[in-house]
Amino acid sequence: MNSYFERNARERLRGLLDDGRVDEFLPPTRRVTSPHLPQLDSPVAFDDGVIVGRGHLAGRPVLAAAQEGSFNGGAVGEVHGAKLVGLLQRARRERPAAVLLLLDTGGVRLHEANAGLIAVSEVMRAILEARNDGIPVIVLIGGANGCFGGMGIAACCASSVIMSEEGRLGLSGPEVIETAHGVEEYDARDRALVWRTCGGKHRYLLGDCQRLVPDSIDAFRAAALEAIADGAAPISLEGLRREHAMLKRRMELAEACRDPQELWTRLGVANAAALPMLEADAFIAATDDARRQAWA
Template sequence: MSSYLELTARQRIPAIFDSGSFEEFLPPSSRVASPHLAQLDAPVSFDDGVVVGRGLLGGQVVFGAAQEGGFMGGAVGEVHGAKLVGMLRRAVDEGAQAVLLLLESGGVRLHEANAGLIAVSEVMRAMLDAREAGIPVIAVIGGSNGCFGGMGISARCANTVIMSEEGRLAMSGPEVIETANGVEEFDSRDRALVWRTTGGKHRYLLGDCQVLVPDDTAAFRAAALQAIADVAAGGAQLTLEDLLAEQGMLARRLADTEGLAEPMDVWKGLGIPDPAGVPMLEAEAFMALAARHRLDYRPAPQAAAQPATPTGEQ
């Protein structure tokens, strides 16, 4: 078993894609770095914190990106976002079989403010354009920095979100909520609370994540392959029916969870008899438990994908 969480972006790419198949666009040798950071005398990275390119996944041509959480928490700036957008547009131009996004980001860089916000909006539009072209877009979240802010919104523009329990997904990060509303609203130092609220298990039960896997690169790879196949079979496009179903799910979720501040209370409402035991369950046992009980917020069938057993050689 190889931990996905512990890898850098450049280590995750060869761990997920077929061995030796990935061709990077604008590698560090191209020296494409953020001009804004340089003007502020801030450290720069010659890949601007994201790897983009094209490779094979199970023999299929898949375009991919991996955000580097070790550089500014994977935060998005103008160049970082432009690389993601360019990769997505090229995937459409070349008729890729899928796009795989290995996301790890705290959101937009404060250093680049409006430029970063515009970049994130362009990423979301490019993701939806890829889906409209019939290309499945799969988001993977399992890094230590989680996926927050604009990239948290972007992740939900994908056909399928694959997470580990260690991954985290939300609009605002715990520190941001605490800074804005005080520790009484959210204690960012309470790690158990943070993972109960933003971690993979809670996101799966709320319908924000379609697949939960253990923190293992082989499991992520197998789940990505299965998700691509499932989405391709059901259609990658975002339809009006999909939007109405999503809106209905969100309305039910809002009504059912009104006044509930503790995720375990939500889990109890879903019919889980021992919500306090959920954090201790391994991914496989958790998925078995979830399958046995009522889930009001289950995603639409066309977007759903079951975790696959890792098979085959990379």
């Protein structure tokens, strides 16, 4: 299997795009690096941990970014964030079929403090501006770091989120929650619990993720093409009200649940205890009716 999880950022991009061709903006040869990390005696990366560029997906022009999770956990700093914002702003000028964001990140780069926080807020605004211009912004999550912190919020601003079971999505990461509230609240070493709580299957059931795919670059590519065909849902007050109604419903269902499996049962899923062992296609078949009825 052509695993998405096991590839680095450039390999994922090349696997997704036609003929493996990426016209990279600000490649490592340009050496655009963080101005903050050297002051902290921290190593830099010549692409600052994110690749941005253009290519084609089934012949359609797209702009794309891929975070390198092995550099600072894919965390966003000033330059890293500026590259993402610049890509999204370019999309508004060039009008590609979509913007693909391959996110693999723990959130903000704490070395860069406010610069990183501002960068993430600018990414969120740029995503919403692109969507408002009718450009689909599609997030793909399937790397080792998942997608957490401010970038977890940014992902939820996108038109569509595609995840594998191996992907994770949330605000505070498991280790952060355990540190703040204790292991009794959340044991970050319990991998089964972590994936039940923020993994791709759970996020798909809750409606945070629109497509769940196997850990395969080909599967992510096919799902991205489907998301492009769906187009960019317009941002509207009515859409926001629907989203708030769904979140209220989720809070009511989750009240007093001590484990995600309890919530799955409340959603009407039969034999919830068996779900973690199912492959993606079988999981979707077993849960789609309950998912549609819950969030209709």
